[in-house]
Amino acid sequence: MRYSVVAERLPGFLRRHVLYFEALIEREVGRFAAETQSGSFVLDAGAGESRHARHFAHARYIGIDLGIGDAAWNYRDLDAIGDLGALPLRDGSMDACLNIVTLEHVREPARVAAELARVLRPGGRMLFVVPHEWEVHQSPHDYYRYTRHGMRFLMESAGFEAIEIEAAGGYFRLLARRLLNGLQFFSGGVRWLGFLPAAMFLVPPAIILPWLDFLDRERNFTLGYVCRAQKPGRP
Numbered sequence: 001m002r003y004s005v006v007a008e009r010l011p012g013f014l015r016r017h018v019l020y021f022e023a024l025i026e027r028e029v030g031r032f033a034a035e036t037q038s039g040s041f042v043l044d045a046g047a048g049e050s051r052h053a054r055h056f057a058h059a060r061y062i063g064i065d066l067g068i069g070d071a072a073w074n075y076r077d078l079d080a081i082g083d084l085g086a087l088p089l090r091d092g093s094m095d096a097c098l099n100i101v102t103l104e105h106v107r108e109p110a111r112v113a114a115e116l117a118r119v120l121r122p123g124g125r126m127l128f129v130v131p132h133e134w135e136v137h138q139s140p141h142d143y144y145r146y147t148r149h150g151m152r153f154l155m156e157s158a159g160f161e162a163i164e165i166e167a168a169g170g171y172f173r174l175l176a177r178r179l180l181n182g183l184q185f186f187s188g189g190v191r192w193l194g195f196l197p198a199a200m201f202l203v204p205p206a207i208i209l210p211w212l213d214f215l216d217r218e219r220n221f222t223l224g225y226v227c228r229a230q231k232p233g234r235p
Contacts, residue, residue: 014207017207017210018176018180018206018207020168020169020173020177020210020223021168021169021177021223021224024168024169024226025100025101025129025226028127028129028226029052029055029098029100029127030055032055032096032098032125032127032228033052033055033056033058033059035125036056036058036059036095036096036125037059037095038058038059039058039059039060040059040060040095040096041059041060041062041093041094041095041096042056042059042060042061042062042094042095042096042097042098043062043064043087043089043094043096043097043098043116043119044061044062044063044064044097044098044100045064045084045087045097045098045099045102045112045116046064046065046084046099046100046101046102046103046105046106047063047064047065047078048065048069048070048073048075048102049073049074049075049077050063050077050078052098052100053077059095059096062079062080062089062094063077063078063079063080064078064079064080064081064082064084064087064088065078065081065082065102066081066082066083066084067081068141069105069138069141070138084099084102084106084112084115084116085106085108085111085112085115086115087115087116087118087119089119090119091118091119092118092119092120092121092122092124093119093121094119094120094121094124095120095121095124095125096120096124096125096126096127097116097119097120097124097125097126097127098126098127098128099112099116099126099127099128099129100127100128100129101129101130101131101224103128103130103144103146104130104131104134104142104143104144104145104146105138105141105142105143106143107143109144109154110154110157110158113154113155113157113158113160114157114158114159116158117158117159117160117231120231121231121235122231122232122233122234122235123230123231123232123233123234123235124230124231124235125228125229125230125231126155126160126227126228126229126230126231127226127227127228128151128155128225128226128227128228128229129168129224129225129226129227130145130146130151130224130225130227131145131146131223131224132145132146132147132167132168132222132223132224132225133145133174133221133222133223133224134223134224135181146224146225148165148167148225151165151225151227152165155227155229159231159232160229160230160231160232161229161230161231161232162228162229162230163227163228163229164227164228164229165225165226165227165228166225166226166227167219167222167224167225168222168223168224168225168226169210169213169219169222169223170213170215170216170217170218170219170221170222171213171215171216171220171221171222172209172210172211172212172213172215172216173209173210173213173222173223174221174222174223175209175221176205176206176207176209176210177206177223179202179203179205179206179209180202180203180206182198182202183195183198183199183202185198186198186199
């Protein structure tokens with residue numbers, strides 16, 4: 001059992017408070033979807049289990065993934081199994097694209113960013129969410145972490161403009177998440193005996209610390225980044 005499984009059993013407010021990055025992703029994807037016109041073609045590049053499809057019931061949602069990230073996942077709802085660095089789509093065929101905590105899993109992120117720019121129509125919108133400080137996951141397909149400067153460089157190099165980058169919290173939210181990560185060491189075999197004492201020690205400060213996040217104004221310590229951009233030109 002992971003800390004996220006425990007957190008999912010918490011009341012909604014506390015769950016969003018503890019799993020801040022996941023809650024921020026849901027908010028931003030929902031916002032992105034709300035700004036997408038009915039009937040638009042939307043590419044979810046790295047869709048995984050197509051969890052974000054529900055936000056785009058009003059649009060033509062297309063999910064593409066290489067399908068190797070997590071052996072336990074169900075990829076059957078994907079529209080295509082494919083390499084994000086060589087998308088099976090025509091130039092300018094998408095009205096909007098999203099790439100959610102996937103760019104760390106591709107070997108050539110600049111190539112993927114360029115492909116996403118290629119398939120977007122002029123004026124099309126792009127949403128990236130990337131990790132900055134995060135544990136190794138979906139091993140061995142986990143290659144990179146990103147700074148705000150690295151993401152700006154990638155997006156500018158791919159030709160995007162109107163770039164906005166928002167940090168996913170600051171030092172205290174990051175510290176709270178790392179405390180919760182500690183629960184992962186108390187799962188399996190006799191280690192379960194230490195789970196409850198560890199939870200009693202780690203969870204209270206993990207709940208309190210995020211309220212201090214306003215003290216970190218620079219956000220150099222952060223879980224990740226939400227990056228919005230647009231392809232130059234008019235539709």
